[in-house]
Amino acid sequence: MVAVLILSTSAFAQATRTWVSGVGDDVNPCSRTAPCKTFAGAISKTATGGIINALDSAGFGTLTITKAITVDATPFMGGMLAGGVAGVIVNAGTADVFLRGLDIEGTGGGTRGIRILAAGRVEIDRCRIAQFTQRGISVETSAAVSVTVNNTLVHGNTGDGIVFQPSAGTPTNRGEIKDSVIDNNTGNGIFVQSARVHVTDSVVGMNGTGARADATTGVAVLSFIRSTVTQNANGLISQNGANAFIRLEQMTLEDNLTSGFQVLGGSQIFSYKDNYIEGNGANTGLLTNVSVDKQ
Numbered sequence: 308m309v310a311v312l313i314l315s316t317s318a319f320a321q322a323t324r325t326w327v328s329g330v331g332d333d334v335n336p337c338s339r340t341a342p343c344k345t346f347a348g349a350i351s352k353t354a355t356g357g358i359i360n361a362l363d364s365a366g367f368g369t370l371t372i373t374k375a376i377t378v379d380a381t382p383f384m385g386g387m388l389a390g391g392v393a394g395v396i397v398n399a400g401t402a403d404v405f406l407r408g409l410d411i412e413g414t415g416g417g418t419r420g421i422r423i424l425a426a427g428r429v430e431i432d433r434c435r436i437a438q439f440t441q442r443g444i445s446v447e448t449s450a451a452v453s454v455t456v457n458n459t460l461v462h463g464n465t466g467d468g469i470v471f472q473p474s475a476g477t478p479t480n481r482g483e484i485k486d487s488v489i490d491n492n493t494g495n496g497i498f499v500q501s502a503r504v505h506v507t508d509s510v511v512g513m514n515g516t517g518a519r520a521d522a523t524t525g526v527a528v529l530s531f532i533r534s535t536v537t538q539n540a541n542g543l544i545s546q547n548g549a550n551a552f553i554r555l556e557q558m559t560l561e562d563n564l565t566s567g568f569q570v571l572g573g574s575q576i577f578s579y580k581d582n583y584i585e586g587n588g589a590n591t592g593l594l595t596n597v598s599v600d601k602q
């Protein structure tokens with residue numbers, strides 16, 4: 308009886324690190340020598356706060372995350388084909404979630420690349436998110452969350468690229484977008500409500516609108532630092548009240564077709580007088596020029 312109990316406990320134990328491979332099988336224990344086939348198969352065998360690693364570049368399926376976890380396919384690219392559904396759904400309460408090295412492909416039919424419903428912190432690093440019908444990255448929490456997007460390509464979505472828009476309430480979400488490219492999305496490259504988002508060393512180009520801060524719900528703050536907004540139909544739009552701000556520092560705003568910027572509904576766009584703004588269509592409203600030492 309003791310032996311049976313020991314075997315039973317071992318069979319259901321979760322590992323702190325598991326593995327997936329294109330030649331794996333989800334009946335395996337997800338060890339390095341006997342990997343699983345999909346992320347969904349591996350997560351049930353991975354302990355809370357554990358890590359799922361990839362042994363090769365392959366298609367590992369879509370994933371719903373309900374606990375603290377790291378999904379890391381680097382140095383490979385972990386393929387996730389999401390036809391008609393979301394690629395990754397994060398509904399993890401206040402837990403931290405880390406996503407690295409994922410190629411999340413909607414094939415023109417998937418809804419959202421990464422959909423964040425609840426988490427304490429989400430970090431998205433070295434990923435590609437493309438061809439979704441609604442949004443590439445969608446932050447929809449009703450409670451505050453911190454989201455970092457680093458060295459990531461979000462492109463070719465027939466909706467928006469990266470969206471911070473709460474499902475309810477007015478949480479003050481926080482976001483950082485660094486060393487990333489958001490391009491060729493038919494809607495907004497970046498859309499912000501009830502959030503403060505900093506964009507650093509990134510390119511936002513060839514979207515319907517490059518970036519939009521909307522104060523319909525809560526404070527909407529977008530700060531661009533050493534970044535480029537170019538060849539969008541509209542470059543930057545702030546709208547719907549005095550709680551919408553866009554701040555520009557050491558950035559390039561050029562060759563946006565219809566307008567470079569639009570300042571609407573009592574909102575503001577602050578220029579720190581060290582930006583290159585040229586070759587855009589007709590602008591609406593005025594930039595608020597401030598000195599670089601504004602406190």
